[in-house]
Amino acid sequence: MSEIPADLLYSEEHEYLKPSGDEGVYFVGITDYAQGELGDIVFVELPDVGDTFDQNAVFGTVEAVKAVSDLYCPAAGEVIAVNEALDADPSLINSDPYGEGWMIQIRISDEGELESLLGPSEYAEQIGQG
Numbered sequence: 001m002s003e004i005p006a007d008l009l010y011s012e013e014h015e016y017l018k019p020s021g022d023e024g025v026y027f028v029g030i031t032d033y034a035q036g037e038l039g040d041i042v043f044v045e046l047p048d049v050g051d052t053f054d055q056n057a058v059f060g061t062v063e064a065v066k067a068v069s070d071l072y073c074p075a076a077g078e079v080i081a082v083n084e085a086l087d088a089d090p091s092l093i094n095s096d097p098y099g100e101g102w103m104i105q106i107r108i109s110d111e112g113e114l115e116s117l118l119g120p121s122e123y124a125e126q127i128g129q130g
Contacts (some may be wrong), residue, residue, distance in 0.1 A: 001129055002033035005098055007061035009114060011074040013056070017117065020099065020105060027102040028074060030062065030093065033127045036102070038064035041093045044086045046103055052078045053114050059104065062093065070126075071103065075113040083104035 004010075014034035035041065043063040053059050053073040061072040071118040082091040083102050086092060093101035108114070124130040 002031065002036060002127060004014045004032070004124050004129070005100070005122045006120045008120065009074065009117040010100070010120070010126075011056075011117055012070060012126065013072040014127075015072055016098070017074045017108075017114070018102070024077075024111070025080065025105060025107050026075070026077075028059075028104045028106055029097055030071070030101040031123070032097050034069075035094050035097050036114070038062065038069060039066045040064055041090045042092045044093065044103065046082050046086070047079050049079055049082055052076075052109075053106075055094045055110075055116075062090075073106070074117055077106035077108040080107050084123055090124050 002120055015028055016031050019053045020027055036084045041044050041064045055076045058070045059073045062069050062071060084105050
């Protein structure tokens with residue numbers, strides 16, 4: 001069974017938003033379920049600080065032994081940090097997707113978009129754990 005933390009919001013494309021503690025700022029990464037489906041992650045391509053994305057826009061790619069997948073921004077906003085540790089060790093996404101394996105931090109531009117995301121129980125149902 002995949003880990004689904006109760007304090008996060010989820011996209012239907014298997015990204016999560018995790019509050020950073022600063023108002024309107026969130027960590028973005030892929031869920032435990034997604035990394036498990038992908039298998040061993042060998043490379044990740046992420047945007048630059050200052051880049052902006054609309055909700056559901058592609059912000060990067062993740063490459064695993066099995067496949068390459070696009071990464072979708074769960075909410076519109078500006079990238080304010082990129083996890084540089086993933087350049088040297090992309091497997092952090094596999095070993096700790098909700099911690100050291102985060103991908104970007106964004107300052108969201110429209111709090112209303114959060115209402116379109118899934119809560120933990122809705123996400124569990126989507127992946128067949130509900």
